[in-house]
Amino acid sequence: MVDKAESEIIKAKNFIGGKWVEAKDGRTFESQNPANGKLLGVLPRSSPEDVEEAVAAARKAFESWSKYPAPRRGEILFKIGALLAERKEKIARLMTQEMGKVLVEARGDVQEGIDMAFYMGGEGRRQFGVTTPSEMPNKFQMAVRDPIGIVAVITPWNFPMAIPTWKIFPALVTGNTVVFKPATDTPLVAVELVKICEEAGLPEGVLNIVLGTGAEVGNALVQHPDIQVYSFTGSTESGKKVLIETASRLKRVSLELGGKNAIMVMEDADLDLAMDGIIWSAYGTTGQRCTACSRLIVHKAVEQELTERLVARIEKLRLGDGLLDTTEVGPIINKTQRSSVHEYVKIGQGEGAKLATGGYVAEEAELAAGSFYRPALFTGVTPNMRIAQEEIFGPVLSMISVGSFEEAIKVNNSVRYGLSSSIYTRDVNRAFTAIRDITSGILYINAGTIGAETHLPFGGTRETGNGHREAAWTAIDFFTEWKAVYVDYSGKLQRAQIDMD
Ligand code: NAD
DSSP states (O other), X not given: OOOTGGGSOEEOOEEETTEEEOOTTOOEEEEEOTTTOOEEEXXXXXXXXXXXXHHHHHHHHHXXXXXXXXXXXXXXXXXXXXXXXXXXXXXXXXXXXXXXXXXXXXXXXXXXXXHHHHHHHHXXXXXXXXXXXXXXXXXXXEEEEEEOSXXXXXXXXXXXXXXXXXXXXXXXXXXXXXXXXXXXXXXXXXXXXXXXXXXXXXXXXXXXXXXXXXXXIIHHHHHOTTEEEEEEESOHHHHHHHHHHHHTTTOEEEEEOOOOEEEEEOTXXXXXXXXXXXXXXXXXXXXXXXXXXXXXXXXXXXXXXXXXXXXXXXXXXXXXXXXXXXXXXXXXXXXXXXXXHHHHHHHHHHTTOXXXXXXXXXXXXXGTTTTOBOOEEEEEEOTTSHHHHSOOOSXXXXXXXXXXXXXXXXXXXXXXXXXXXXXXXXXXXXXXXXXXXXXXXXXXXXXXXXXXXXXXXXXXEETTBXXXXXXXXXXXXXXXXXXXXXXEOSSSOOOTTTOXX
């Protein structure tokens, strides 16, 4: 149930240089609940002028924050983690209302933020460098990490807490300052995160949030000459723009973009186990995870059984407001996105695939005000169809039949994206062959395509990104600059590669 406090309209602001402020020109935008269309909050619709102030604040704060001892920076992250844990339920409920995912998943989203706070808090006491012997006598050498500068964090709406924290916490613990621009569909959760960071004692200007659109705020960040690092998650189309725009300034850019993830089910698989993994990966979060399973590559020997069982399970999925205990699938983020998902269903039908179930706007009267959509399953899909190649980002699964393990691997790898893959098999040789031959950044054996943890690298190959990885030690690499240091204590000139004796 939505309690009284949850039904109040929230008036939020930007946080710049340690102060909560309106947009300079006073414009606003609204955040709505996709389950019922209700107004949740009113927020500043910022302009490049607001970005300018935030970057100036971040530039000023960098002077002291970059020199503040890393273990102390880590201690602030521990406090942030503790506050997030204390407010987990409150934030999860807000997230369910703002983004639509069911409460249990919203709790998981906040938990990812908590995990990242504690993991990166610990990095305050690590951030290991390297020492290595010199070619010369009486010479010491090492490589140390330096902070880089101002980081622009630009995030999508599907993981309103996890994605920002996966970027902001490693950026901060390594001594950078941040200007954060969340998606316009989920700004209220982002503001809660920033409030917690303020309360935990983050000095002014170290983290700034500027709310507003990609065209205005995002673009102003991308154009700004003083920003050295961009950490972007969103669509491949927007990510490419960010990369192209920042290329002439040779900026460091991490892109986490689209996916077309697949589960492969072999003829020797445990089908009960596979069923659970497929339903969770394809329809959990209403299919709106970057790692959501949108292709099911199934061995023809088990295709019919799997189809029948899947259709029966999908038709029983309960749609509704994510705050209700009975709900299994929440709404799509907004009606525009629902139309885009439905367009793909029509494309699939036009391509000759068979719509085995779902694929229409939910008809129940109690769902009419929200952006609900009946989860869809296509069978008879061939690997080159658009519904087998393009990211749909909704509850639509395309089943592709294959005749062998080798063909399954080939089909799995034959898309422009390379984020997450999964294989169900009881054959250990096949499992290890899959580990060798699958070309995505994440692979699950006997589990669905979702379930990343904070301490392994996260990201994908091909057009899912540009080669960086978030989370784990790889995030520390991304947010630091290496400095090689040579200390010659011989008291004489020693010429490298020349004085060999
Ligand atoms: P989007 O690209 O429309 O927007 C993402 C963010 O970028 C938003 O904050 C938006 O305002 C901003 N933005 C848009 N255009 C911009 C521009 N030209 N310059 C600067 N900023 C700009 O994506 P979305 O619809 O919010 O999110 C869905 C997409 O995100 C899907 O494609 C999904 O696969 C992807 N995603 C990827 C991952 C991953 O880790 N690989 C994780 C989650 C989501």
